[in-house]
Amino acid sequence: xxxxxxxxxxxxxxxxxxxxxxVLCNMASNCDSNPERFHVxxxxxxxxxxxxxxxFAIPAIGIWLCGPLLSLIDTSAVGMLSGTAQLAALNPAITxxxxxxxxxxxxxxxx
Amino acid sequence: MxxxxxxxxxxxxxxxxxxxxxxxxxxxxTALQLAMIVGTIFGVGLGGSSRFFVNVLLGNSxxxxxxxxxxxxxxxxxxxxxxxxxxxxxxxxxxxxxxxxRSPLVVMIAAALVNLIGDIILVSSLGSAGxxxxxxxxxxxxxxxxxxWLNAKPLNFNTNEKGSSATRGxxxxxxxxxxxxxxxxPQSTGIAQKFWEYVVPVTTTAIGRISGxxxxxxxxxxxxxxxMAAQQILLAFFLCFVPMCDSLNxxxxxxxxxIHELSANVGNRSKLMKQTxxxxxxxxxxxxxxxxxxxxxxxxxxxxxxxxxxxxASVASCTPSxxxxxxxxxxxxxxxxxxxxxxxxxxxxxxFSIFFFAVPFFLLRLKxxxxxxxxxxxxxxxxxxxxxxxxxxxxxxILRVRQLLIRDET
Numbered sequence: 001x002x003x004x005x006x007x008x009x010x011x012x013x014x015x016x017x018x019x020x021x022x023v024l025c026n027m028a029s030n031c032d033s034n035p036e037r038f039h040v041x042x043x044x045x046x047x048x049x050x051x052x053x054x055x056f057a058i059p060a061i062g063i064w065l066c067g068p069l070l071s072l073i074d075t076s077a078v079g080m081l082s083g084t085a086q087l088a089a090l091n092p093a094i095t096x097x098x099x100x101x102x103x104x105x106x107x108x109x110x111x
Numbered sequence: 112m113x114x115x116x117x118x119x120x121x122x123x124x125x126x127x128x129x130x131x132x133x134x135x136x137x138x139x140x141t142a143l144q145l146a147m148i149v150g151t152i153f154g155v156g157l158g159g160s161s162r163f164f165v166n167v168l169l170g171n172s173x174x175x176x177x178x179x180x181x182x183x184x185x186x187x188x189x190x191x192x193x194x195x196x197x198x199x200x201x202x203x204x205x206x207x208x209x210x211x212x213r214s215p216l217v218v219m220i221a222a223a224l225v226n227l228i229g230d231i232i233l234v235s236s237l238g239s240a241g242x243x244x245x246x247x248x249x250x251x252x253x254x255x256x257x258x259x260w261l262n263a264k265p266l267n268f269n270t271n272e273k274g275s276s277a278t279r280g281x282x283x284x285x286x287x288x289x290x291x292x293x294x295x296x297p298q299s300t301g302i303a304q305k306f307w308e309y310v311v312p313v314t315t316t317a318i319g320r321i322s323g324x325x326x327x328x329x330x331x332x333x334x335x336x337x338x339m340a341a342q343q344i345l346l347a348f349f350l351c352f353v354p355m356c357d358s359l360n361x362x363x364x365x366x367x368x369x370i371h372e373l374s375a376n377v378g379n380r381s382k383l384m385k386q387t388x389x390x391x392x393x394x395x396x397x398x399x400x401x402x403x404x405x406x407x408x409x410x411x412x413x414x415x416x417x418x419x420x421x422x423x424a425s426v427a428s429c430t431p432s433x434x435x436x437x438x439x440x441x442x443x444x445x446x447x448x449x450x451x452x453x454x455x456x457x458x459x460x461x462x463f464s465i466f467f468f469a470v471p472f473f474l475l476r477l478k479x480x481x482x483x484x485x486x487x488x489x490x491x492x493x494x495x496x497x498x499x500x501x502x503x504x505x506x507x508x509i510l511r512v513r514q515l516l517i518r519d520e521t
Contacts (some may be wrong), residue, residue, distance in 0.1 A: 007511035014273055017306050019439070020485065025415075026420060032190065032309055033237060036322050036411070036425055047370075047383050047390060048366045048387060048390060048391075049113055049390055050364075050390045050393045050394045050482050052358070053269035053362055053366070053390060053394040053403045054390075054394050054397065054398075055469070056362050056365075056366075057358040057359050057362045057394070057398075060359040061354050061355055061357075061358045063411060065219060065354045066199070066203070066215070066218075066219040066222060066223075066253075067196075067350075068347070068350035068351045068353065068354065069219065069223050069351060070222065070246050070249060070250075071246075071350060072143070072231060072347040072348065072350070073223060073226050073230055073243075073245075074226070074230060074239075074243075074245070074246055075343055075344060075347035075414050076230075076237050076347075076416045077227075077230035077231065077234040077241075077242055077245075078234055078238065078242050079340070079343075079416040079417040079418075079422075080236060080337070080415070080416065080417070080418070081230075081234045081235045081342065083178065083234070083240040083268065084337065084340045084417065084422055085175075085178060085336060085482050086181060086238045086239045086418070087239075087339075087340040087343055087344070088178060088240050088336045088337075088339035088343065089177075089178045089179075089181035089182045089185065089239050090182075090185065090339045091328060091331060091332075091339045091342050091343040091346070092168045092169060092182045092328055092332065092339075092342045093165070093181070093182040093183075093185035093186050093189075093243075093342070093344070094221055094330035095168060095241065095324065096157070096161070096164045096165065096168060096182075096184075096186050096344070096346075097157065097185070097186055097189040097325055098350075099321045100153070100164070101153070101193065101196060101197070104384075105177075
């Protein structure tokens, strides 16, 4: 039987974050004496450390790198194999396709 | 669409964790169907009006017919890949929502390989059109891999409880390839509705962001072929730097909302928030430093993209501005993520509205200088404007984040 949806009781995000953090902490192994912990209500909540932020952020780069990497490979191939004029043509063309896509589906590239 | 996919799928996973339901599967299936519709409409629109867009972007600049037709053909071919592109982005974002940030890496590497091989085969005979075909091929290859993988990947609610949750694929029994060509089912209208709520705010921010880049491309067309080629190289590398700090933004958005939403009367919340903000800004500084280091290698890196000395010189002249831009972008992205996570949308919206007009305004003044015959105006000046934009933006974000902290304490 499905439980009712109770957003106010759900501390989903903080639980998610701290669980993720605990996993990262296990990896980092020296988090046990983490001074950046705060009692909030009944929970002991940790502020994500610089190290943990970077560790979490790096794998996510791949997700955003996909599109740009394809464009970079195109740029390199055209520049080396076809010359300056074709490379120059790529600039307006890629602006239209990639920025158009950004606008329509909002990749949120955060330039 | 992608921001929405990440948040909505994350919420669905959370709900399923409590009730053992299948909301996650249904949400992802709906997201993919919506992506198919959006991608197809966009692809058709883009392909049909490619000539128009190219003409608008080139304006009345003097460029030869070969360049214009090459650009138009490129856009037309890439339009064919748009449905796949939107689907891939959505699938990736859904993975993020399930806190899986490694699987997309595998798909990305595979897609890059397909693209590279396609380029080597096609570009020497077809030029830029060959590059477009290779990209489209790699997008569909990546899409096939993604769907296969989503059908096979088990959804683990808790990594500690081995085998307690579903061992079948997330989409197993919920999704077939043919479903992509169907409209979302009535029972998922609520899910589709959730996506719609994101459309206006996210699209507004996106418009604010890209106006500068579109203006840049337009203005660069007046600087001549070498500068256009140099701009393409700079942009290609630049867009690879960007995700490095985007991930910080994203990380802020997955860590911070929970802290922010803790009830306000709990005393330690603001201390926790302060520490979090500080750590994010520090991480941003580290990222910015690394990116600035990489950016300063551009004069050498450009040699993998061209043999033309004029183009290499043009790239080198823009490198200092690019390095400044990159150095600050870590802090900018971390700050933006912190603001987004605290739902400070009004401030972001207002700021981007200002940038929407300000950045193109200064760039278009460069175009006017070129048309007036002023010497020493070129790509370098345009990147100088971008560096200035980044300086202002980083200052604004940092001040705003601090302001919110102070407001939170009182």
